[in-house]
Amino acid sequence: MQDFTTVTRLITRKNALDQSRIAQERRSLVPAAGEVILKIDRCALTTNNITYAAYGNSMNYWGFFPAGEEGWGHIPAWGFADVIASTVTGIEVGERFYGYFPLASHLWMRPERVTERGFYDGAAHRLGLTSAYNQYTRCGWDTYYRPETENLQILLKPLFLTSSMLADFLQDNRFFEATRLVFSSASSKTAYGTAVCLENYPQLERVALTSAGNKAFVENLGCYERVVSYAELATLAGDRPTLYVDFSGDLDLRDRVHRHFAGQLVYSCFAGSAQSTDEARLTAIEGPQPVFFFAPIQIRKRNAEWGPEGVSQHIGEGLLRFVRQVTAREKPLLEVIESRGYEAAQSVISRLFHGQVPPVEGHVIRL
Structure with a gap:
């Protein structure tokens, strides 16, 4: 194997997420003791990545892969990578791992807690960060x-x-006694994935709030009992205990929802920011104050109760069912668009930032 390589990475301006540039440097491919080098093969880009960047300071997402330049950072992305060099017992060259990566050609890591399942990156700068993002799964x-x-x-x-x-x-908390769930940004994959997971609760009415342009798409999903556009919010009766699941991050919309349902709003769950790149704000004009949902906290709870294997089984089996639902139709709900290179990644990130990617599209970048 060659001793040196050119490392390519895409770095983004932290205060202007549609501005990025490609940086290159030469680095040795000889790993230090306790180190592995992974060649990143492919990563997915969704609105989720824009959320990571938007909350990069408040939730320290920029801290996972420091860019080394003031005001610039690596947008994290989920993907697959292959080990090309290793000095760590239990991790072999050629093995493939799933996990959290920068948009870059290579990543140098310091594995700890190596098991059959995989490892955690023990790099010093990641020690204080959320452990769920430091875990890498052996394919x-x-x-x-x-x-x-x-x-x-x-x-x-x-x-x-x-x-x-x-x-x-939500199930664990008996839906806070609500009989109606209202989802904003209901066309987002995380929103309708949640709705799909709640399909066996006939006492619940799942209501989708979406843009007029996405209404037909959301109706075709088949996982909501009712679909209304944002302009039609007032057509929803305030006649039952309602729980708001906010995937939009739109503060004006949140206030409209809180005002409309008034005393019938029993809980306000802030779950995402598909329509906003502003820092998260847990405020509302009236009614219950929004509560931020952070999946790693619920995972930690279930790890203690079910064990890690139980949690993996719960998520893994659910994911297989969800993939079948998304792809089994004559007209699939997700069109995978695979592109190659950092220029393609720049284009997709800019389109995501400006809300120009249709909900049916799913972008993968080969690096």
Whole structure:
């Protein structure tokens, strides 16, 4: 193997997410003691990545892969990578891993807690960060891994993990006594993934709030009992206990929802920011104050109660069902668009930032 390589990475201006540039440097491919080098093969880009960047400071998402330049950062993305060099017992050259990566050609890592399942990156700068994002899964161990559906896995697994854990959180709390759930940005994959996870609760009415342009798409999903546009919010009767699941992050919309349902609004769950790149604000003009849902907290709870294997089984089996639902139709609900290179990634990120990617599209970048 050659001793040096050119490392390519896409770095983004932290205060202007549609501005990025390609940076290159030469680095040795000889790993230090306790180090592995992974060659990143492919990553998914969704609105979720824009959320990571938008909350990069408040939730320290920029901290996972420091860019080394003031004001610039790596937008994290979920993907697959192959080990090309290793000095770590239990991690072999050629093994493939799923996990959290920068948009870059290579990543140097310091594995700890190495098991059959995979490892955690013990790099010093990641020690204080959320451990769920530091875990890398060995594809050879994962019984739910399918080589032929890698693109679907990296597009849907991170989003469905949130969907599955959010649905579990709501069930765990008996839906806060609500009989109606209202989802904003209902066309987002995380929103309708949550709705799908709650399909066996006939006492619940799942209501989709979406843009007029996405209304037909959302109606075709088949996982909501009712679909209304944002302009039609007032047509929803305030006649039952209602829980708002906010995937939009739109503060004006949140206030409209809170005002409309008034005393019938029993809980306001802030779950995402598909329509806003502003820092998260847990405020509302009236009614219950929004509560931020963070999937790793529910995972930690279930790890203690079910064990990690139980949690993996719960998410893995649910994901397989969700993938079948998304792809089994004559006209699939997700069109995978695979592109190659950093220029393609720049274009997709800009379109995502400006809300120009239709909900049916799922973008994968080969690096």
